[in-house]
Amino acid sequence: xxxxxxxxxxxGDRAVIKHLHTSTPHIRQRLMELGMTRGASVELIRVxxxxxxxxxxxxxxxxxxxxxxxxxIVVRREK
Amino acid sequence: xxxxxxxxxxxxxxxxxxxxxxxxxLFNALTGLRQKVGNxxxxxxxxxxxxIDFDNGLEATLIDLPGTYSLTANSPDEQIATDILLxxxxxxxxxxxxICVVDASNIERNLYLVSQIIDQNLPVIVALNxxxxxxxxxxxxxxxxxxxxxxxxxxxxxxxxxxGIQELKHAILFNNISTGRLxxxxxxxxxxxxxxxxxxxxxxFDKMPEHIAFHNAILLLTTPGSVPDQVERYSPEILxxxxxxxxxxxxxxxxxxxxxxxxxxxxxxEVCAKxxxxxxxxxxxxxxxxxxxxxxxxxxxxxxxxxxAIMFQSIxxxxxxxxxxxxxxxxxxxxxxxxxxxxGDLRDLTVNGALAGVSAVVAFLPQIAFLFLFLGLLExxxxxxxxxxxxxxxxxxxxxxxxxxxPLLSSFACAxxxxxxxxxxxxxxxxxxxxxxxxLMSCSARLPVxxxxxxxxxxxxxxxxxxxxxxxxxxxMYLLGLVAALVMAWLFKKTLLKGAPPVFIMExxxxxxxxxxxxxxxxxxxxxxxxxxAGTIILGVSIVLWFLAxxxxxxHATPSEQLKHSxxxxxxxxxxxxxxPLGFDWKVGIGLIGSLLQRxxxxxxxxxxxxxxxxxxxxxxxxxxxxxxxxxxxxTGARTFTALTAICIMVYYxxxxxxxxxxxxxxRETNGWKWPLFQIGYMTSLAYGATFVxxxxxxxxxxxx
Numbered sequence: 001x002x003x004x005x006x007x008x009x010x011x012g013d014r015a016v017i018k019h020l021h022t023s024t025p026h027i028r029q030r031l032m033e034l035g036m037t038r039g040a041s042v043e044l045i046r047v048x049x050x051x052x053x054x055x056x057x058x059x060x061x062x063x064x065x066x067x068x069x070x071x072x073i074v075v076r077r078e079k
Numbered sequence: 080x081x082x083x084x085x086x087x088x089x090x091x092x093x094x095x096x097x098x099x100x101x102x103x104x105l106f107n108a109l110t111g112l113r114q115k116v117g118n119x120x121x122x123x124x125x126x127x128x129x130x131i132d133f134d135n136g137l138e139a140t141l142i143d144l145p146g147t148y149s150l151t152a153n154s155p156d157e158q159i160a161t162d163i164l165l166x167x168x169x170x171x172x173x174x175x176x177x178i179c180v181v182d183a184s185n186i187e188r189n190l191y192l193v194s195q196i197i198d199q200n201l202p203v204i205v206a207l208n209x210x211x212x213x214x215x216x217x218x219x220x221x222x223x224x225x226x227x228x229x230x231x232x233x234x235x236x237x238x239x240x241x242x243g244i245q246e247l248k249h250a251i252l253f254n255n256i257s258t259g260r261l262x263x264x265x266x267x268x269x270x271x272x273x274x275x276x277x278x279x280x281x282x283x284f285d286k287m288p289e290h291i292a293f294h295n296a297i298l299l300l301t302t303p304g305s306v307p308d309q310v311e312r313y314s315p316e317i318l319x320x321x322x323x324x325x326x327x328x329x330x331x332x333x334x335x336x337x338x339x340x341x342x343x344x345x346x347x348x349e350v351c352a353k354x355x356x357x358x359x360x361x362x363x364x365x366x367x368x369x370x371x372x373x374x375x376x377x378x379x380x381x382x383x384x385x386x387x388a389i390m391f392q393s394i395x396x397x398x399x400x401x402x403x404x405x406x407x408x409x410x411x412x413x414x415x416x417x418x419x420x421x422x423g424d425l426r427d428l429t430v431n432g433a434l435a436g437v438s439a440v441v442a443f444l445p446q447i448a449f450l451f452l453f454l455g456l457l458e459x460x461x462x463x464x465x466x467x468x469x470x471x472x473x474x475x476x477x478x479x480x481x482x483x484x485x486p487l488l489s490s491f492a493c494a495x496x497x498x499x500x501x502x503x504x505x506x507x508x509x510x511x512x513x514x515x516x517x518x519l520m521s522c523s524a525r526l527p528v529x530x531x532x533x534x535x536x537x538x539x540x541x542x543x544x545x546x547x548x549x550x551x552x553x554x555x556m557y558l559l560g561l562v563a564a565l566v567m568a569w570l571f572k573k574t575l576l577k578g579a580p581p582v583f584i585m586e587x588x589x590x591x592x593x594x595x596x597x598x599x600x601x602x603x604x605x606x607x608x609x610x611x612x613a614g615t616i617i618l619g620v621s622i623v624l625w626f627l628a629x630x631x632x633x634x635h636a637t638p639s640e641q642l643k644h645s646x647x648x649x650x651x652x653x654x655x656x657x658x659x660p661l662g663f664d665w666k667v668g669i670g671l672i673g674s675l676l677q678r679x680x681x682x683x684x685x686x687x688x689x690x691x692x693x694x695x696x697x698x699x700x701x702x703x704x705x706x707x708x709x710x711x712x713x714x715t716g717a718r719t720f721t722a723l724t725a726i727c728i729m730v731y732y733x734x735x736x737x738x739x740x741x742x743x744x745x746x747r748e749t750n751g752w753k754w755p756l757f758q759i760g761y762m763t764s765l766a767y768g769a770t771f772v773x774x775x776x777x778x779x780x781x782x783x784x
Contacts, residue, residue, distance in 0.1 A: 020337070024582075025303040025336065026153060027582055027584070028336060029151060029301070029336055029340070030148075030149075030153055030582075030584060031584065032336070032337055032340040032341070033148060033149045033151065033191060033340055034148060034188060034584065034586075035187065035188045035191075035344070037337065037340060037341050037344050038337065038341065040344075046370075046374060048374065048468055048469055048471065048472065049374060049375065049376040049379055049380070049469055050469070050471075050472035050473065051472060052471065052472045052475070053468065053471050053472075053481075053583055055374075055468065055587060059185075059187045059188050060184075060185055060186075060187060060188075060357075061184075061185045061188060061586065061588075062586065062587040062588075062589075063584065063585070063586055063587070064464075064468050064471075064583065064584070064585050064586075064587055065583065065584050065585075066471070066475070066582075066583045069582070069583075069584065
């Protein structure tokens with residue numbers, strides 16, 4: 001099982017969300033309400049030019065979040 | 080079929096939807112220019128209302144609720160929307176109909192909010208907006224099926240082209256009863272059971288209507304800790320029951336937070352499976368292609384710099400022509416009044432007090448309008464989010480949000496639009512920190528002051544052989560402002576406005592061609608507000624200043640002597656001991672007082688003191704420069720102005736809060752006097768302290784005299 005943090009993906013990688021270990025509950029809820037739920041498909045599109053934040057594709061739209069938040073999201077890479 | 084809307088004159092219809100779903104464009108399409116903007120009492124959330132006219136002569140009130148992703152309110156904006164929909168806002172009654180604007184190209188996430196709205200048991204109509212974008216990306220939506228699944232009318236629209244608006248209006252008149260198929264989303268059985276029980280208890284113990292009880296039950300069950308928000312709302316039996324529920328559900332292995340969200344999305348997936356067909360997209364979308372360029376390591380920054388350069392160009396040069404026109408216009412009015420009114424104090428008050436004041440505010444208008452226009456266009460195309468995306472790393476270093484960058488940058492032209500542009504920052508503390516430091520970015524009003532002083536006192540030597548010392552000095556002043564802003568922001572976030580580091584979760588909407596109509600309307604509305612609010616304060620201040628500069632009167636005095644012996648002059652002399660440690664004398668003191676109106680007034684005040692008539696014109700400046708350079712203190716013989724004092728005045732101007740118009744806008748945006756007064760306090764202290772240090776360091780290093 002290749003489980004890793006969302007922040008560890010490379011641009012173009014596709015993965016499925018397994019867990020959200022976000023420490024702040026209302027951020028966790030917000031992320032889920034925005035579509036980052038367990039089992040959802042996520043694709044890393046790019047990293048900002050200065051290294052942070054990240055842009056992902058989720059539920060058909062683009063969302064940007066900081067590496068710090070992305071580190072708490074555990075995903076499994078799709079082939 | 081007869082309209083179901085009868086007495087519709089005061090009917091309340093709410094428009095709600097995700098940010099970037101085109102809600103505002105739709106609102107504008109429905110109401111046209113018949114809208115007004117205000118504030119909800121007690122909060123800094125904007126209240127927008129409009130009137131919608133129907134063909135048959137009926138009309139209704141439309142409320143544009145703040146854009147929100149969910150009713151589980153995370154920000155003051157969302158809280159307002161939730162409160163109004165639940166009918167617990169005292170200032171606004173619950174709407175009789177809700178129009179949910181859904182972005183068809185992003186339908187899954189948008190339906191989340193719709194599912195929550197349907198839970199509220201209010202009549203709903205879904206405006207399925209941006210169907211053109213959806214079609215372009217290969218999404219086909221079966222309207223009839225979607226209507227069946229949701230239980231409400233779904234009207235496809237393309238708001239920025241006016242498509243579907245008539246059908247929407249028709250639906251508002253004839254299909255405004257359906258509240259939707261309640262709670263089609265299913266919780267796991269055990270959770271459902273606990274939830275129902277809690278709802279029942281909330282209804283009986285706390286007397287809540289069913290839909291509010293349901294909303295609260297979800298909040299209570301998803302609270303991570305044992306103490307929910309606003310605990311005083313609930314009776315102790317409820318809280319005890321909730322505690323037990325938490326234990327039970329946790330024990331059974333449910334993730335209390337995610338189970339509700341996931342249940343909704345499960346239902347949404349089912350609805351979409353039946354009504355939405357998505358063709359596989361293999362090519363990069365146009366947006367993707369643009370983004371590759373715009374967020375590129377090198378090109379991205381160049382694009383950004385180019386856009387900012389254009390923005391500043393428009394402020395500094397294109398706005399000049401209208402500004403001169405306005406100046407000429409007011410001069411003409413002044414001349415007419417002078418001609419028509421009998422000489423005396425009333426005429427003087429009107430021309431030099433009131434008119435001068437009003438023209439000072441209106442003179443701002445072209446710059447502010449251009450800025451709003453530019454910012455509005457950037458926002459509408461979708462570029463703003465990319466700018467925030469690129470700059471976030473830098474901003475987060477000082478504890479700010481990526482979205483703080485553009486407001487701060489536009490404050491280089493004028494802090495007023497900059498402060499207003501902070502509305503997009505959700506976190507109130509981040510927003511406040513940005514607003515507090517925005518005026519430190521050297522605005523265009525300071526430029527005449529810098530120009531005068533540099534021209535008069537900075538020698539024409541070069542640095543490193545290529546850069547003129549004058550240019551370097553100017554650049555340093557701007558740099559000082561920028562550094563001060565970043566440092567103070569960092570300080571505020573560490574102390575006063577301490578909070579969690581800003582969360583940067585931001586949608587990057589697809590690029591679109593901006594709707595000129597919307598942007599112009601928006602610019603007009605913002606400018607109008609500025610004129611109204613700042614205008615009233617400035618008019619007051621300028622009349623008072625005129626009074627203080629004219630009385631007490633002296634017989635046969637030159638304007639310079641009159642000024643010296645007026646209240647303003649006396650105040651200048653009074654505060655001289657205060658500003659002496661900074662190297663300033665009473666003449667500068669008068670200039671500082673005058674700058675309260677507009678910073679540029681420093682230049683014209685100096686002109687009056689030295690008896691120069693048109694000191695803002697180039698030959699006037701030359702004589703003013705020479706006058707200032709040669710002016711000596713009658714008692715000590717020392718020169719009033721040296722290069723050091725010039726630098727000190729500039730440093731003071733970089734850091735001090737002087738502009739009353741900005742104060743007026745801060746008052747409005749923060750809904751109170753506390754923060755504007757704090758801003759005046761901290762900036763004045765900063766200016767005083769820094770100038771003190773510079774002056775004495777300069778003296779020590781032998782630069783004085």
